[in-house]
Amino acid sequence: MVGMMRRKELAGFLRSRRESLGPEAAGLPGGSRRRTPGLRREEVAQLSGVSVTWYTWLEQGRDITVSRQVLESLSRALQLTPAERGHLFALAGAPLPAEPARRMPVSPTLRTLLETLEPNPAHVISPCWDLLAYNRAYADLVGGLDDLPEEERNSVWLLFTRPGMRTLLVDWQCEARDILGQFRAAADKNPDDPRTTALVDALLAASPTFVSMWSAHPIRAFASATKHFDHPRAGRFSLNYTKLTVTEDVTQHLVVFLPVAEGDATALQRLAELDRPVPSRA
Incomplete structure (x- = not known):
């Protein structure tokens, strides 16, 4: 009562x-x-x-x-x-009924924040890890995002279907289990979400590794961590990784990667400069 x-x-x-x-x-x-x-x-x-x-x-x-x-x-x-x-x-002391998830556009302010975080990689994800927005630093880190159809711009999909991710992430197996556990925990909160269901079905058909890991029922709570990268052009570096909830739309999360040490910051700067156009000489 x-x-x-x-x-x-x-x-x-x-x-x-x-x-x-x-x-x-x-x-x-x-x-x-x-x-x-x-x-x-x-x-x-x-x-x-x-x-x-x-x-x-x-x-x-x-x-x-x-x-x-x-x-x-x-x-x-x-x-x-x-x-x-x-x-x-x-x-009234009554639980609020769950509402269907609605995809809201990423706000202009949040997009500006993504740009301001350069050269640190950052992106905004949905509950099923769709990439809703990202800055140039994240696009340079992962590579080729702009050329993908919208349904393939998803962190879990890229992790299991893009061969380059296995070499980009130094400990791919550990990273895959951790991210898949977080993804499954998020999916449990929206069991009837059609986008999540379609994504899981597509991954089950596309990746035997996903099938094996998914059948083990991994569950993980999010925790800030250090991720180690081996980029084909910028070399090896480590980044601290954290995730923040967007208050104006709690289904959106801002994910930010920050350099662990000065050498890691230098690597990010080097990665940013690789895609800058060389000024023409007069």
């Missing part, structure tokens, strides 16, 4: 949203003989499909159980925003 303080907060929240929603906005006739602003309690009850008495008890902070279906009805009737809907469920 919800505690007394939460019930009072829930009552106050419902009352505030009811009073801020005009009848016309709710599709009801306005009229001029209204003693209170916004909707009446009986109107909210009607729109939500509950009894007036029950809704009145809710606004009075009575100790009653509220189902998720009723909370959804109240959310629609009061035209709550996603943030307000989440607050309503929290006050």
Whole structure:
């Protein structure tokens, strides 16, 4: 059951949203003989499909159980925003139903941040490790990303289907098991996601190594780590790797690689300069 303080907060929240929603906005006739602003309690009850008495008890902070279906009805009737809907469920002590994952575009600010991080490699990934955006340093590190179709610009797909990744990552086997464990843990949170299902099916068909590792059911939690690279043009270097959640869209994660030592920073700078055009001589 919800505690007394939460019930009072829930009552106050419902009352505030009811009073801020005009009848016309709710599709009801306005009229001029209204003693209170916004909707009446009986109107909210009607729109939500509950009894007036029950809704009145809710606004009075009575100790009653509220189902998720009723909370959804109240959310629609009061035209709550996603943030307000989440607050309503929290006050009622009910778990917020999972919503289908929506791919939102990477914001211009985040793209600018990726560019600002140069010459340090960085990219933005989705829950199924699709590469949503990346800077030139990351493209130079992995190579050939711009030429790939969108569905193949995926960290897990590249790891298991691109032969060059096995030589780029010094300890490919360890890296593959670790990343696959993180991928599987993320997939468990969205078992019905069609993109994840399609990706796994494609990998099962394309890579016997993936089949073997996937059947072992690896599970890993993310942890910042040091990754060792052997780049065909920039040589050997080590980078610290971390991942940050994007607050404006928590399905997006910013992944950043930073040099461990001065020699690693020099290698990244050398990699960046390799693709710079040579200035022409007059």
